[in-house]
Amino acid sequence: MHKRKRVLFLGLLALTLSCSKQKPAEASEDTTKVQSLNPNGDSELAIIMRTMHEHGKILRKELLSDTTITPYPETIKNINQATPTDGMIDDHKIFESFSALYLSKLDSIYLDGVNRKLQFNRMVSSCVTCHQEYCYGPIPAIKKLYLPE
Numbered sequence: 001m002h003k004r005k006r007v008l009f010l011g012l013l014a015l016t017l018s019c020s021k022q023k024p025a026e027a028s029e030d031t032t033k034v035q036s037l038n039p040n041g042d043s044e045l046a047i048i049m050r051t052m053h054e055h056g057k058i059l060r061k062e063l064l065s066d067t068t069i070t071p072y073p074e075t076i077k078n079i080n081q082a083t084p085t086d087g088m089i090d091d092h093k094i095f096e097s098f099s100a101l102y103l104s105k106l107d108s109i110y111l112d113g114v115n116r117k118l119q120f121n122r123m124v125s126s127c128v129t130c131h132q133e134y135c136y137g138p139i140p141a142i143k144k145l146y147l148p149e
């Protein structure tokens with residue numbers, strides 16, 4: 001009984017964060033296929049993405065309480081070298097143009113004299129923009145990072 005609930009819960013968790021190249025409405029028809037593409041969700045890139053998400057949540061809290069912001073983990077700079085899940089990225093040059101935009105927005109948050117909350121929201125937008133190209137699943141979770149204007 002308990003075990004079944006746990007399996008269901010883990011299944012839902014995997015679904016909410018796993019990638020889908022289609023828009024969510026289309027993807028829901030064939031969730032088993034999406035999951036088997038990425039059974040553990042553990043490519044190098046996926047692991048860095050989770051670090052980016054966790055760091056985003058920390059920054060969000062710090063910006064909301066106007067405290068000093070934590071530097072970002074250096075591993076984030078490796079997104080272009082990290083191996084993605086098979087079949088996720090067909091043209092790596094295109095991926096790199098999205099990642100360049102994201103990395104520049106990330107650095108902008110740390111510049112002197114900028115409106116950090118605004119720069120943070122721009123960074124979140126650059127996450128969403130890349131995800132619209134490659135990976136719809138996490139978009140709702142990413143959008144939760146947006147700070148109120």
Ligand code: HEC
Pocket residue numbers: 017018019038041042043044045046047049050052053056083084085088089095096098099100102123124126127128130131134135138142
């Ligand atoms: C340059 C494109 C790009 C940018 C920018 C980007 N992502 Fe991703 N993200 C991806 C791709 C591609 C995957 C799928 C990785 C894989 O399965 O190998 C992914 C996967 C994820 C996942 C799922 C990881 C898992 O456990 O499978 C999360 C969560 C995520 N991204 C959050 C974020 C957040 C938060 C940001 C911004 C701070 C962000 N992403 C920025 C392309 C991007």
